[in-house]
Amino acid sequence: MDQPRQAALPLAFTGSGSEYFRIWIVNLVLTILTLGIYSAWAKVRRLKYFHQNTRLAEASFNYHGEPMAILKGRILALALLIAWNFAPFDQIWGLAIGLALAAVWPWIVVRSIRFRRRNSSYRNVRFRFDGRTRELYLPFALLLGVFLVSAIVFYPGSDPEGAGVSGAQIAVGIIATVMLLLIWPHFHFMLQQFSAAHTLFGETRFRFAARAWDFYRVYLLLLAAFAGALLLLAVPFVVIRETGGEGDMATIILVLVTGIVLFYGLLLFVGPYFQVRFQNLIWNNLSLGEHRFESHARVWALFRITLVNLILIVLTLGFYRPFAVIRTLRYRIEAVRLLPAGDLDSFVAGSEAAVAAFGEEAVDLFDFDLAL
Amino acid sequence: MTAGPARAGYYDGRSSKRHEVTLELSGATLRVKGHGIDLAVPLAEVTLEERVANAPRLMHLPRGALIEAAEFAGIDELIARGGHRDSLVVRLQGSWRAVLGSMVAVVCVGVSFYLWGLPWTADRITDAIPPAWTEALGKEAMRGVAAPLFRPTGLSAAQRSQIEQDLAAALGAVGAPMPKIEYRRFAAGPNAFALPGDTLVMTDEMVALAQSTRDPAAAMLGVLGHEYGHLKHRHPMRQFVRGSVLSILIAWWIGDVSSVLATAAPLLLATRYSRDFEREADREAAALLKSVGRPVEPLIELFGKLEGERAGKGSDRPSRFADYFSSHPGTAERIRILREAGR
Numbered sequence: 037m038d039q040p041r042q043a044a045l046p047l048a049f050t051g052s053g054s055e056y057f058r059i060w061i062v063n064l065v066l067t068i069l070t071l072g073i074y075s076a077w078a079k080v081r082r083l084k085y086f087h088q089n090t091r092l093a094e095a096s097f098n099y100h101g102e103p104m105a106i107l108k109g110r111i112l113a114l115a116l117l118i119a120w121n122f123a124p125f126d127q128i129w130g131l132a133i134g135l136a137l138a139a140v141w142p143w144i145v146v147r148s149i150r151f152r153r154r155n156s157s158y159r160n161v162r163f164r165f166d167g168r169t170r171e172l173y174l175p176f177a178l179l180l181g182v183f184l185v186s187a188i189v190f191y192p193g194s195d196p197e198g199a200g201v202s203g204a205q206i207a208v209g210i211i212a213t214v215m216l217l218l219i220w221p222h223f224h225f226m227l228q229q230f231s232a233a234h235t236l237f238g239e240t241r242f243r244f245a246a247r248a249w250d251f252y253r254v255y256l257l258l259l260a261a262f263a264g265a266l267l268l269l270a271v272p273f274v275v276i277r278e279t280g281g282e283g284d285m286a287t288i289i290l291v292l293v294t295g296i297v298l299f300y301g302l303l304l305f306v307g308p309y310f311q312v313r314f315q316n317l318i319w320n321n322l323s324l325g326e327h328r329f330e331s332h333a334r335v336w337a338l339f340r341i342t343l344v345n346l347i348l349i350v351l352t353l354g355f356y357r358p359f360a361v362i363r364t365l366r367y368r369i370e371a372v373r374l375l376p377a378g379d380l381d382s383f384v385a386g387s388e389a390a391v392a393a394f395g396e397e398a399v400d401l402f403d404f405d406l407a408l
Numbered sequence: 409m410t411a412g413p414a415r416a417g418y419y420d421g422r423s424s425k426r427h428e429v430t431l432e433l434s435g436a437t438l439r440v441k442g443h444g445i446d447l448a449v450p451l452a453e454v455t456l457e458e459r460v461a462n463a464p465r466l467m468h469l470p471r472g473a474l475i476e477a478a479e480f481a482g483i484d485e486l487i488a489r490g491g492h493r494d495s496l497v498v499r500l501q502g503s504w505r506a507v508l509g510s511m512v513a514v515v516c517v518g519v520s521f522y523l524w525g526l527p528w529t530a531d532r533i534t535d536a537i538p539p540a541w542t543e544a545l546g547k548e549a550m551r552g553v554a555a556p557l558f559r560p561t562g563l564s565a566a567q568r569s570q571i572e573q574d575l576a577a578a579l580g581a582v583g584a585p586m587p588k589i590e591y592r593r594f595a596a597g598p599n600a601f602a603l604p605g606d607t608l609v610m611t612d613e614m615v616a617l618a619q620s621t622r623d624p625a626a627a628m629l630g631v632l633g634h635e636y637g638h639l640k641h642r643h644p645m646r647q648f649v650r651g652s653v654l655s656i657l658i659a660w661w662i663g664d665v666s667s668v669l670a671t672a673a674p675l676l677l678a679t680r681y682s683r684d685f686e687r688e689a690d691r692e693a694a695a696l697l698k699s700v701g702r703p704v705e706p707l708i709e710l711f712g713k714l715e716g717e718r719a720g721k722g723s724d725r726p727s728r729f730a731d732y733f734s735s736h737p738g739t740a741e742r743i744r745i746l747r748e749a750g751r
Contacts (some may be wrong), residue, residue: 055461058501065510066497068517095417095426095476096464159426160419160474169711238424248665300668350669354661361663374554381425397506 042376044330051089053359059085076107077152087156090369093380099160101155109151120196138180142172149231158237161383167234172227179216179223186212217259225251228318237324238383246321254313258306266303269295304346310339311368319372326377333371341367414477418442421472431477438467440475459498460560464712476535489514526657527681530650534642542645546605549644551590561591562612574625575632578700581589587639589632597717599656600631602638610635617713623706630707632694637692643685682735694749704750715739 046132063078080103087099119133144327146169153165186209225248232244312333343359374380412428418440419428429442438454440447449469455465455670467475500506555743561568568591587606594611602608610632618627638644662669694704736742 050463052461058507059461061507061510061514062497062500066511068514077497084458084460085463088460088466093426095419098583159424160421160472161424204470346669348660357661357663381423382422384422 038097043269043373043376045093047369047372047374047378049089049366050091050093051085051362051365053362056085056362057355057358073107076103076110079106081105081163084182086365091169092158092374095159098157100157101151101154108239127353138176143169144229145172159383161238164236164238165231166235166236167230171230174186175226177214179219182212182216182219185209186216221251221255222248224255232318232322240325240383243323244318244321245323246317250317250321254317256308257313259295261302261309265299268302269299271295304342305339308342309335312338315371316370325383327380328375328377330373330375331371332373333368338364338367413441416440416475416477418445419474419476421474429475431475440469459494461501496536498639518742521678522677526653527611527650530653531646533653534646534649537645537649540734542604542642545648546603546607550590550607553603555592557595559593559595561590561617562593565697568674571628571632574634578629578633578696579636582639582696582699584636587636598714600635602635604648606639608632608635608639617717618706618710620713621706621709623703625709626697626702627706628702629700629702630710632699633693633696634689634707636696637689638685639687640692641647641688643689646730647678647682647685650681652676654678683737686736686742687745690745694746698750711742711746713740740747 060082063074063081080099080101083099083101087097090097105127109216116137121139145166146165147166150165153163156163225246228251229244229246232242234244312335315333316331319329322329341363345356345363348356349360413432416429416431418427418429419425427442427699428446431438432439432441433451436451438447438449438451440449447469453470455468457468459465464476464478467477469475482516494502500510506565572586572589575589585606587602587608590607590609592609592611594613598611598617600608600610600612600614614631617629618624619629621627651674654677655670658674658677659670662673693707697704697707737745
């Protein structure tokens, strides 16, 4: 090892709940007053606040998204959403819009990542993204195909007369569903690798060393947790069935409520588990040139934060949310450290033309976030 | 006018190197001095980024250079001279009066939308929903009317046809279409409800309770008239759409903190709409009874028995707690509505 010894550099987050609350409430009122148009400006102000309050080695990050670009993206995405909502009215239209959406989806994903990277900077050097849409077509087509097969077989409307699904149909459906479960972690891994390994800071490329198996492991534990939760939920129904539904109403309600509370308790745990495990997995396998990263977030700590946030959000009828966002962000950001292999001075800025915001907005609206 | 010197970071935009510099404002010029750096930039060429709370101020210089200054007394001077006034939004964010005003505005808009805006919007959406969707939803709801809580009816064919004849006669008198009726035995006690479309569900337990009143036929017609009122005004579908819109808004408002909250809060809030629908259905029931010259008293007696039935089951506590978020108005109010409408 001929690298000079360097102290780990922690990411610091200097945002505060009361500051962000003021930004949030003003954003909210202006968005309501302008019937949503201001939301693009609100988004820029929010992200600028988050970026500029994230610090590493005495310097802050910055966000450069143009509100007009975001607004255009939001309008286009809204148009797509409306078109999609008319799909069930007419089969031909539904099929056409479905196929069109499937065809442009990989493009939307790439645009989304590119817009976010291109508009983030650190020390006056922009991030960049050079992933190509064509790399995503095959994985997306595979996933969509398997998903459609399993959805068509098990969609309740596919059996309107209640005549029963044939054995062959069930077999195809089960195989497709199992395949979907088998493919998904690999798909997630592929997407993460695609998004990380095509990202550059200036002219320096990020590398992503995780393997697909690492993602499978996280999902397998998640699956086990879900199986456990479903078993817990099944208990009350078995109890009701055993008592022949003749049992005393209070008991039935008690059993049902207990089951549901247990199930939701577990669901509440699954969120932080998922966030922490993937955050650690991704950052611990990420490197930038010779520099490496380290994330040591803990599921239990984030669970406690989530629980307290939840209670306070209920007690304040939602007005605690900006404080909750800051608390969660601080924990997640400050769990990350940079392990420098030298100084951070020698990254060279690259150049790339500006990109439109459409992709990111479409992804936002269709609720498909590729959190990194 | 002079200000500074103050320490700052200088980034030339070509590399990530941080240069330690000092800033000094003299006249209309910003002096940037550091190791190997000595710039004199006219204030007119300095672009000050909008203030982001207490984060360091960012100043863009010509040729893509950037200055990051944690504290610099000259900033105010720069603002004053270069015409870099804080934007309206930033000034609003900095004013507690504006922030409090915003909070009040958000609460007012939220409450009035809940009371008037949402019902109106959701009803327009309901009007636009094609009948085929309503039918599909009704079928889906029928699947829910199944074991373990629901069992096949124990009513005889004669009992059922008597119920239907009475209803058909009353509806015929007011020229209304006859709904489909599904009969079930229900583990949770007497109940009846309307589904999206034109189906209503009657439980054996409710029929038995009606039998125990002084005028079973009128009580039964009252219950059916109530459910018919729900169908006539498309209450199940409207409640469904209002609930859906409420769910979307609540999910947006609270964010993704909890699926429990995102599920429970809309359910509780939607009970208000449900109580309005119950009042309307009660008025329909009274009107139907009146139109065939039947009294409302048997239905009132039935409501009383229903309340007794529910209070008697289990301990008192859960039922009293449930009253606060009940889907139905209190029995006293319902009786008053029936008396007024049946007069």
